[in-house]
Amino acid sequence: MLDAAHADLVAAEPLVRASDLAEYRRGLDRHMRGEWDGERFTAFRLRFGVYGQKQPGVQMVRIKIPGGKLSPAWLRTIASANRQFAQGDAHLTTRQDVQIYSVALDRSADLLDLLYSNGITTREACGNTIRNLTACALAGACPRELVDAGKVADQLARAWIRHPLVQNMPRKMKFTVSGCATDCGHSSIHDLGLIAIEKDGQQGFRVMVGGGLGGQPRAAIEVLPFVAETELPAVIEALARLHQRYSDRRNRNAARVKFVVKRFGEEKFRTLFVEEFDRVRALPQRPWDGLEWHKPLQAAVSRAPVGLIAARDGSTAVSVLVPLGILSSEQLDSLADIAIAAGVSDLRCTREQNLVFLGVAADKVQQLVAGVTAIGLQVPASSEEVATVISCPGTTTCRIGITNSQNFARQAFASAQNDPLAKGVSVHVSGCQNSCGLHHVADFGLHGAAKKVDGRSAPHYQLHFGGDANIGVVGLGGPTIPAKLADQALGLLRKSLAETREKGESVRGWAERLGKDGIDAILAPLDASQADGLFVDWGDATDFPGAPQAKGECAAPFAMDLCYADLADDALISADRNLVVGQDDQAKAEAARALTFALRRLLHARGVGSEDDITLAAAESQVVSLWSDVAAIGQALASVDVAKVQSAEAYREAVAYALDTAAEAVAAPAAPVVAAVGDLNALFEVAE
Structure with a gap:
């Protein structure tokens, strides 16, 4: 405990x-x-x-x-x-x-x-935790940045790792940090996005909440126009507590933060968030190391920066194109050698699956470029000179992947290298609708699906057009095509885009103007009857088995014993934090909440479920009955009853002892069954 x-x-x-x-x-x-x-x-x-x-x-x-x-x-x-x-x-x-x-x-x-x-x-x-905090691709080097978003993400990760509040949430939460208003961290598609801004001469962050992709993509909403950097841990706590309180633990497909926003509506959710934020920021938080803020400079904006970038401090950032983010052990070792030889101690991996070397001195740039080129990687002149292709692993390893997205992406990348029209065009591929390959936010996105052809299941991709995470635009859904024709389809789409796109028109605007009939006309040359291996996916040797039946682990199962234990610990910590600031009544309330979770843990251990609205008295009554064979539990609860009328400190200590007692009782091996000679009923009752 x-x-x-x-x-x-x-x-x-x-x-x-x-x-x-x-x-x-x-x-x-x-x-x-x-x-x-x-x-x-x-x-x-x-x-x-x-x-x-x-x-x-x-x-x-x-x-x-x-x-x-x-x-x-x-x-x-x-x-x-x-x-x-x-x-x-x-x-x-x-x-x-x-x-x-x-x-x-x-x-x-x-x-x-x-x-x-x-x-x-x-x-x-x-798991059902705060996942890796992400940041801008050029964090630490970008001339436009107000602050190094990578350092902010790192500090926030350390502030919340292991905290019992976020170990067993209803579902995962994904956070990102952007170093300026350009929002290269893509706040719009995250549960929480923090965007560095300057307002009225003060530096801080704009707070966005409730974004996400998957089967029901939704853009994040602003909940706070400005918070100081020291308040960022309280922002995370407020969101985590709302997630624990209101998200659906039963329907895992509707348990992300975006569904809480949908349930309450934007205005009501915003009110709930501000109320919770105001409450928790009055309590002690983990320490915050002050950030180093910069005066932003003008610089070009790139959706997937690669090449040589003039950094804010006068050095060069070398952004290396890593095809599909795949690196061998030998390449990783070589990259470390190359970095050390160039005097580089800070690198960044990016959401575009590339690798950036920061702080490269002018006289080391060509040496570094030659080194990475020698191990099979590229340093293009700019992102406009190369195709961007990213992908999730798909069926190469994923239990719920439908198509072999990674091997298709290999083919798409190879084809793009030989197509001048592919330059500056992004292609994102996911093996299913969950968007691990970010197919919703690409010029051309594809997500895997299974579809029958002549009564047989064949791998397919649904197309998406014109998504852009920087501005919070989700791609327009398009037709579904056989996987073996998807590479040809990309070639046709790139050709039409180059020939018919109007000046200043976005890819989404182009697709909307053409409409369904126009897109269908572009893809009309595709002929499934002429496709070789229609029923065999890219990179596979056997027929496509159809959509998987296996259970994935994206929505991690709950171990309710661990969940109750963590929530009890979190409530006890909250009691302590309230004691520190002299809020004794609230401290007692938090301690009572901790005890309730411990009692629910005991009920669960004896096979009895409980609802979130169970009262402390009801839980205690059931535990006393079910655990009458363990005297220590009754004694601990009796001590809590005595402490109720004493100080908040005394009540807290009694509850802490009860939590420890509950943990020991749950962990103890079951007592052996002793039956009288010839008395089989006792054994049968245990078996039942």
């Missing part, structure tokens, strides 16, 4: 603790010995970035890189981890994580040991 002393309430957290690894080893051991079933262990391991693949018996491990901030040493460690424990290449993701694949479960703890001992975390990279 997390029994925080007052002095520790606002202590900063490191990304890695030795206790993280010890906790994971204990959980893995309990699962291997059969104490934890698959569902409970799944909920547990996901919090440590260990994610089940479609291939049985192996895991994808997601490495969390807050703000995309990497060092050469981290590149070496990831290379070593991939070489020793995984199979295939590493993958830079659209959320600035690094993923490695096909890790045997029984070796996963040793892999985490290697990462953690070198300062790299996987904690809360998956």
